[in-house]
Amino acid sequence: MTTITLKGREIPLLYTVYEMKQIQDDIAPISRAISLVLGRNPDDKTDTSKYGSAEHLEAAAKMIRILGNAGLEEAGEAPDLTDKKVMRALRPVELPAAVNICMDALTEGMASEIPEKEEEGPVDVTLEEMKKKEAKEG
Numbered sequence: 001m002t003t004i005t006l007k008g009r010e011i012p013l014l015y016t017v018y019e020m021k022q023i024q025d026d027i028a029p030i031s032r033a034i035s036l037v038l039g040r041n042p043d044d045k046t047d048t049s050k051y052g053s054a055e056h057l058e059a060a061a062k063m064i065r066i067l068g069n070a071g072l073e074e075a076g077e078a079p080d081l082t083d084k085k086v087m088r089a090l091r092p093v094e095l096p097a098a099v100n101i102c103m104d105a106l107t108e109g110m111a112s113e114i115p116e117k118e119e120e121g122p123v124d125v126t127l128e129e130m131k132k133k134e135a136k137e138g
Contacts, residue, residue, distance in 0.1 A: 001071065002105040004064065004098060006089035011081070012071030013064075013102065015109025022066045027059050034106070037063045037099055052092075060095065061086040063102045 002013045020030060027033040028042070035042040036059035039051030050056050061083040068086070069079035090098055 002101060002108050003071075004068065004101045006064075006068075006081075006086065011068045012075055013067040013105035014070035014074050015067055015105050016070065019066050019070050019109070023063065026062050026066065033059065033063070034103075037102060039099075052095075057087065057095075058083070060099055060102070064098060067102060067105050 003010050004013055005011070023030060023033050028036060032042040035045060036050070036055060039048055039053070039056040039060075041047035041050055064086045065081045065083055068081045072081070073079040
């Protein structure tokens with residue numbers, strides 16, 4: 001899982017359909033949101049004049065908050081990130097790396113399945129091996 005470090009705290013970033021909806025609700029439709037987070041003009045991808053603008057900084061903070069809170073919640077931690085906490089935790093020089101980490105999390109979420117949670121308690125190793133064998137044969 002992709003992680004970002006904010007003020008020494010390692011935060012996992014998670015992107016699923018739920019976060020896709022939150023991004024659309026809080027920022028913009030996905031393709032437009034990605035342009036905003038990258039500091040690009042959504043109507044002209046080659047125009048980077050919005051980089052560092054209030055709109056860019058707000059979009060980046062919201063993206064980190066959404067993905068970070070999802071990762072924290074999935075890890076069993078309190079999803080306590082706010083836009084203000086995210087912005088306060090980042091120095092301007094760290095912004096490009098933070099944005100790249102978000103893009104990595106989006107790519108990871110689009111490319112893979114969400115692993116199933118392991119069942120707690122004893123595991124029957126023989127039964128697990130039989131299931132794997134059946135899956136290969138089936």
